[in-house]
Amino acid sequence: MSRALTTAGAALALMLTAVACGSGTVGETADPKKSGDAPAGAIVLDTAQGKVTLAKPATKVVALEWTYTEELVALGVTPVGNADNKGYGTWITAKGAALPQDVTDVGTRNEPSLEKIRALQPDLIVIDNDRSKANLKQLQEIAPVVSFTYTTKPQLQTMKKNFAELAKAVGKQDKAAEVTGQIDARAADLKARLDKAGKGGLKYAVGQGFTANGTATVRMLTDDAIAPQVLNLAGLKNGWKGEPDAWGMTTVGVEGLTKVEGDATFLYVAADKDNPFTGAFAANPVWKGFDFVKNDKAVPLDPGTWLFGGPLSALHIIDETGKALKV
Numbered sequence: 001m002s003r004a005l006t007t008a009g010a011a012l013a014l015m016l017t018a019v020a021c022g023s024g025t026v027g028e029t030a031d032p033k034k035s036g037d038a039p040a041g042a043i044v045l046d047t048a049q050g051k052v053t054l055a056k057p058a059t060k061v062v063a064l065e066w067t068y069t070e071e072l073v074a075l076g077v078t079p080v081g082n083a084d085n086k087g088y089g090t091w092i093t094a095k096g097a098a099l100p101q102d103v104t105d106v107g108t109r110n111e112p113s114l115e116k117i118r119a120l121q122p123d124l125i126v127i128d129n130d131r132s133k134a135n136l137k138q139l140q141e142i143a144p145v146v147s148f149t150y151t152t153k154p155q156l157q158t159m160k161k162n163f164a165e166l167a168k169a170v171g172k173q174d175k176a177a178e179v180t181g182q183i184d185a186r187a188a189d190l191k192a193r194l195d196k197a198g199k200g201g202l203k204y205a206v207g208q209g210f211t212a213n214g215t216a217t218v219r220m221l222t223d224d225a226i227a228p229q230v231l232n233l234a235g236l237k238n239g240w241k242g243e244p245d246a247w248g249m250t251t252v253g254v255e256g257l258t259k260v261e262g263d264a265t266f267l268y269v270a271a272d273k274d275n276p277f278t279g280a281f282a283a284n285p286v287w288k289g290f291d292f293v294k295n296d297k298a299v300p301l302d303p304g305t306w307l308f309g310g311p312l313s314a315l316h317i318i319d320e321t322g323k324a325l326k327v
Contacts, residue, residue: 045165048129048147049136057171058124062143064112065128067150070097071163071310072126074179075172078102080120083109090271093304094316118142124169150308151246155226163311179311186318187233193327194234202325204231205240205260205292208307209270209277216276217251218268220260224248227307230314231321239264247308254286266292267324269305299324 043054062081063069069082070092078100082088085105089098104120107113109131117125122143129147132139139145146169148162160180167176194200206227207220220240221228225248228238239261242250250256254276260266268277277298281287292298301320306313 043168045146045169046161047165048149049145052144052146054124054144054169058122058144058169060120060122061124061126061170062106062117062120062122063126064106064109064132065126065148066092066109066306067128067159067308067310067313068126068148068162068166069099070094070306070312071166072170073097073099074163074310074312075167075170075175077170077172080104080122081106081117083107083112091304092306092309092313093302094306094309094312095319097312097316114138114142126166126169151248153224154229155224155248156229156314159226159310159314183230183311183314183318184233186315187230190234190318190322190327193322194236194325197325197327199325199327201235201237203237203239203261203264204267204321205238205264206231206267206307207240207257207269209268209275209281211274211276211280215253216280217253218257218276219249219251220257221307222248222250225307226309226314227317230317234318234321236321254281254284257290258286260290260292262291264292265297265299265325266290267299267301267321269301269303269307271303 043057045052045054060080061072061077063072063079064083066088069079069088072079074096081104082099083106085099085103104116106116114135125139125143125145127139127145127147129149132147136145146166150158152158163180164173164176167173191200194202205220207218209216209218211217220242222240222242222244223229223232223238224244232238240250240259242252242259244250270277287293301324305316305320307317
């Protein structure tokens with residue numbers, strides 16, 4: 001499932017922003033305060049580990065986090081290696097995000113195979129700053145590494161910034177601007193359709209359901225999370241005000257859903273084979289007593305709606321919400 005499912009609770013806090021300094025040569029970090037660190041014509045990238053300099057756009061990229069794999073695909077760049085191809089294909093089904101079959105699977109996101117990565121001879125490795133910190137030095141010995149921190153607030157703007165930096169790394173800045181612009185355009189279109197249908201400003205709550213340690217669990221998303229920030233562009237109003245963690249999520253059981261505002265439409269994502277909303281919760285009197293359940297306002301989104309992704313996932317969230325709200 002999501003990276004959140006593999007790092008429950010406090011381990012979700014990915015707020016490290018350590019800055020490293022180096023000589024400014026290819027693959028090393030450079031001190032942004034020094035002039036002349038980067039040679040003429042070099043590409044200087046702003047990453048969670050400081051400035052990283054490339055001599056030229058990368059063409060053989062390994063991505064160790066699904067968000068950045070999605071972003072590479074959105075830019076028209078097929079990574080030579082990706083962490084957990086099966087998981088990526090299961091959880092990220094946005095239009096245009098499919099991973100070609102010839103991409104080498106280099107292991108899991110938490111424990112990628114350094115041997116497989118080295119064999120691919122990449123000229124760039126893209127990582128999540130927290131997840132890959134344990135083997136950062138080993139990765140840097142293979143190729144230049146750019147790292148990003150997804151949860152920096154505001155998450156939507158952080159995603160756009162990181163996407164632009166990755167685009168710079170592969171020489172696709174124009175494509176990044178085109179893709180990013182579609183988010184605002186698609187949200188504006190949804191807003192217009194909602195207004196026309198008399199649903200403008202509709203209140204919603206959005207959550208991801210799954211089973212953890214035998215317990216049906218829901219991660220509710222506050223306005224600190226990227227998915228509500230995308231939906232709010234369409235004039236929708238988030239009806240969940242729970243206490244957010246670093247990801248902008250509040251993890252609750254069925255009783256915790258009593259904090260969903262009564263007039264909200266409940267949008268949810270859950271795997272077909274692990275859906276607490278149609279499974280464990282279905283016969284629960286607390287669940288059956290919610291206004292959004294009694295009024296048929298608990299609405300599923302596509303199980304492959306990735307709530308922690310890049311621009312294609314953001315577009316997918318908008319499109320799926322439009323379908324769920326029947327506009």
